[in-house]
Amino acid sequence: MSRRRPIGLRRVAAAGALAAAWFLAVAPAAAGNAVGETSTGTGTSTALAPVAALPADVDDFSFASFDAVYDLGRDDEGHSTLTTTERLVAVFPDFDQNHGIRRAIPERYDGHPTEIRITSVTDGEGVPRSFETASEDGFLLVTIAARGFVHGEQTYVISYDQRYVTHVPDDAAIDEFYWDVNGTGWAQPFGRVTAELRVEPEIAAAFTGDAACYRGWSGSGTPCESLEVFAPEVAGDAPTAVPFLRASAANLGPYENLTIAAAFEQGTFTPRDDAFLSSPVAVASGVGALGALGAALTALVLRATRWRNHPGRGIVVAEYEPPPGVSIMEAADLVGAPGRGVTASILELAVEGRVRIVETSRKKYAVEFARGDSQGRDVPDPGAGELVRLLFPRGAHPGERRPLKGGSDRLATGLQTLRSRARKFVTTTGYRRSPDPGLRLLVAAIAVVGAIVGVVFAIFAFDQARGGWWPAVALGGAVVLALVAIGAVSSVRPLTERGRDMHDRLEGLRLYIRLAEADRLRVLQSPSGALRVPSGASAATSAGSIPDASQPAPLDSAAVLKLNERLLPYAVLFGLEREWARELAALYEARGEQPGWYSGRGAFDAVAFSTGMASFSSAASTTWSGSSSSSSSSGSGGGGSSGAGAAEAAAGASDARPPCRLSVLLCRA
DSSP: OEEOOOOOSOOOOOOOOEEEEEOTTTOSSOOOOOOOSOOOOOOOSSOOOOOOOOOOGGGOOEEEEEEEEEEEEEOTTSOEEEEEEEEEEEEEOSSSOEEEEEEEEESEETTEEOOOEEEEEEOTTSOBOOEEEEEETTEEEEEEEEEEEEOEEEEEEEEEEEEOOOBOOTTSSEEEEEEESSOSOOSSOEEEEEEEEEEOHHHHHTEEEEEEEEEESTTOOEEOSEEEEEOHHHHTTOSSOEEEEEEEEEEEOTTOEEEEEEEEETTSSOOOOOOGGGOHHHHHHHHHHHHHHHHHHHHHHHHHTTTOOOOOOSOOOOOSSOOTTOOHHHHHHHTTOGGGHHHHHHHHHHHTTSEEEEEEETTEEEEEEOSSOTTSTTOSSHHHHHHHHHHSTTOOOTTOEEESOOOOHHHHHHHHHHHHHHHHHHHHTTSBOOOOHHHHHHHHHHHHHHHHHHHHHHHHHHHTTOSTTHHHHHHHHHHHHHHHHHHHHHTOOOBOHHHHHHHHHHHHHHHHHHSOHHHHHHHHTSHHHHTTSOBTTHHHHHTTOOOOTTSOOOBOHHHHHHHHHHHHHHHHHTTOHHHHHHHHHHHHHHHTOOOTTEEOSSSOOHHHHHHHHHHHHHHHHHHTGGGOOOOOOOOOTTSOSSOTTOOOOOSSOTTOOOOEETTTTEEOO
16 A cells, blocks of 8 residues: 655755766866755656756766665664665766766754765675765765776665664654755756665554655755655564655756655654763863863962962052162062063163163164173173173174164073073072972863863764753863963962062052152151251251251252152053153253253153153063063062051061051151
8 A cells, every 4th residue: 555645844954965977087076066954846746858967067967867775773772773775877978078976975964963884885786886985064975986987877876874864843743754865966967766765664653644755956845756655564564674665756957856754753763862961072071171170270279379479568668769689670570570671671771871762763762872881791780781782792882872673583582581580580589489390280281181181072072963062161161271270380480478578669669659749758858768868958967956857858859860760760660651751851850951861852851751751661662572472470469569458567667668558658757
């Protein structure tokens, strides 16, 4: 008994196929068209006249027939399986044009891979044909080519296995087999296309009675000419698969296809389990991400506890003189600004009168040698002396200039060496420490391994359509967490107690620079400040009179100017060069002077000077300090520098420095 019933269901995209002629002598591969997700055609149900092949070089041939047999079954877990045997009879021209065909089989169905495995490729007599396979754009390409040209009728029999070939429609509680036969990607016509679906008796018994076939272009709902569905009782109790459904269409034109569909009771096939926990590769990606997470958390906890900076006293006292014992390059490392150390060192040499900063044009500068030993041997700071030699490697005479521009590998290497020496100095002298190198390496290794595992297995999970979006979360999380862990352990150099004390003194210098002018004057007029800054009270003292302690002594403006000049390099370290340059400019203008260590493009102008200093700092840091790629660690953590509510230091501190009330940013005697 046979019957023909259309399935009244919304159709889901079926697996299509494409193919192209393969012509080695003319082109490496003939053109082919991709298969659309929908697979029904637009032809009519009546017999059509034979359609000639479209003249398109190697595509100019036809197929006499395409016969497919599908054995639909179940594996031990109830998942659908499919064994396909396709018999294609191609008709090639009598002249030399083609070597064979290329069959393109979709690798995915309903969004997941079907695990295609080619089992054999033969001719019509069962003699094996040579073939090659490749995966490209979601298709498994099976290229069947002879060494020489082929002519006339050639038969190709392709057999392959697949899994997970049924689906559950959104609008019906059934399991459905919905399949393209030849596919919509062929540029050749087909004289006949047939499909035979075979199932085991148990599967046939679950048939709902709904079946359909379609022909034509992609999207067509035109029924095919013939559809036969055999009742379960006809199939009988045979132990093997028997014919269950036959469909055929005649005279299909290029890019036209035959589609078959059959509905079975829900639960006939076990759906593919795409859940995260059901996939070993998806779970492995999560394990890798968790490893990276553990490494990142461990690194962050260690940075906050075992590897943290010494807390210090928690109080910063305003300082108006650089602390002795460290150079400007070493101070740059202690405050976490090693990239500004070179610029600050150049300015330090300038205010000492050894070099001059010359503005050659708008935002362009040069360093001019002014005085001293041409090799910097008379510079007290060895690092600054080395900087002179780097700027003027062949020696220098007064007036010689070095343009402020990059491009010198020797200079870049030398500056990197200076920074490395300063970095090493603060560690060897006990200002910083380098703790637990083995533990840091272990944490970094765990993070890297976790990231690699997370990324690799997440890619596998994507390829297998397993785990939903969780593999993407695992992939991104593993990479980010590994970077966090590596960043946390790569440059661990916390401040020691000695280093924290020196750091806080430098922070006191920053505090002084940031104070308002009136507050800075109070610091300079304090008892400890008066001991180091000349004032205008010397005449009264020499006459034997006792100065009134209640009245602050007037300050020598020249001494204050010199003091502020000395602080300019440190203002660069703290990123306050623009503000401090304005203070210097105001002092120069008040005294009617101009700096001997800086030369602008015209007469001295306070605004132009402050702008030029800020511009020089930016240009120098970008050109020279930026030539290195060395990493740096922050040295400002672990102690407050201006927090509200800090306790006032006791009078008569051992270092005789004026205490500072951080709540109002004022230093008092």
